[in-house]
Amino acid sequence: MELVFQFFKIIHIIGGFVALFTFWIPVVTKKGGKIHNRAGWIYVYGMIIVAISAFFMGAYRILNGESSSEQVSFSWFLLFIAILSSSAAYYGLRVLKFKKRKVRHTHPVDLGFPLVLLFSGIGISIYGVTQNFPLLIWFPIVGILLGIVQLKYWLQKPSKKMHWWYEHFSGMLGCSISTITAFTVFGAPRLLHIESVSIWLWFIPTIIITPMIIGFGIYYDRKFSGKKAKVAEEL
Template structure:
């Protein structure tokens, strides 16, 4: 099992650095264009590798770590939560594209399960963090609870906007980017950049920076699509 752990650790590092290097390209390139789609798939591939490997490594560490090693236990549980957050967000960002033509409430069990898993893992990890008095594990999972709730609400209601899937795709993938950067800052940043890793601001910096980007995209494209719709109505 240790051999598989070492293989997945290498896969995790490769996938993580790949995602970290290319995540910004789909953000700044033309939406739906060739570069956006091709690099987007590279990013998703990297995040799939990160999510699966992190999930396994987290549980491996939990079952192979000494009981009194609270630091490794908490690290492992947070690693598992990040894997769920990144995996569920990337999955959501892809699935909303596949379901762009839906006109009623969504009932796909797997799609709903990912959102529910994100909510439940956020609650569970948050409670664990509170019991061991670790701020990162207590408060950061709130992001998963919020995102999972938003995703679940989207699936369970009838679409009210013509381009609803477009906005959900952007928010889902940017949420995945938040997980990518946060994981780097929490796990890799302190070692590679020689910075303190226990700053709450550091943990929430990706959320603080990318949330306005999500809002900005929503406002911009709402105006853009509304303008196109007005032009089409006038033409008719």
């Protein structure tokens, strides 16, 4: 099984770097264009690899009786990263599929993902308190909030034009939080041979990307409102 673990570790690293380096391309390229779509799918495939491999490695370390308490704690974090990244990426894709909906949406899988994210976030945070592990206490709050936002979106009738647009980029940017955080916590310290980093460094991706989500929302809201106003003037 250790050989299988090493295999998943390798593809996890590959998938992580693919997602890390392709994430910015859809952000800065023309939305809906060929480059945006292709880079976006490469990013999604990278995140699928990351999520599946993270889930396996986390479960393996937790169930392995030889793992240290620190390894088990980080493995729970790895499992949560898998849930957060897969849930956010799935949400970002599904809102496009149902962008024409006019009523509440109650598909079991679409509601199930955010519910798993919400309750796993609560569970991991409680576990972090019992282990006095700050990363596990505070980081799951990101997942809890995203789970609530996703459930609210599905269970309410769309009230804003282009609602799917906002939810798509917020879902994908939310997914990137897990990618960059995992790299900050695991990847960068190992590449730079740093034994430990400040807990504040773990939250830098969240601190940077959350305002980006809000900023993009404001920008596109004004952009779409401007288009509506221009059309109204022409009429």
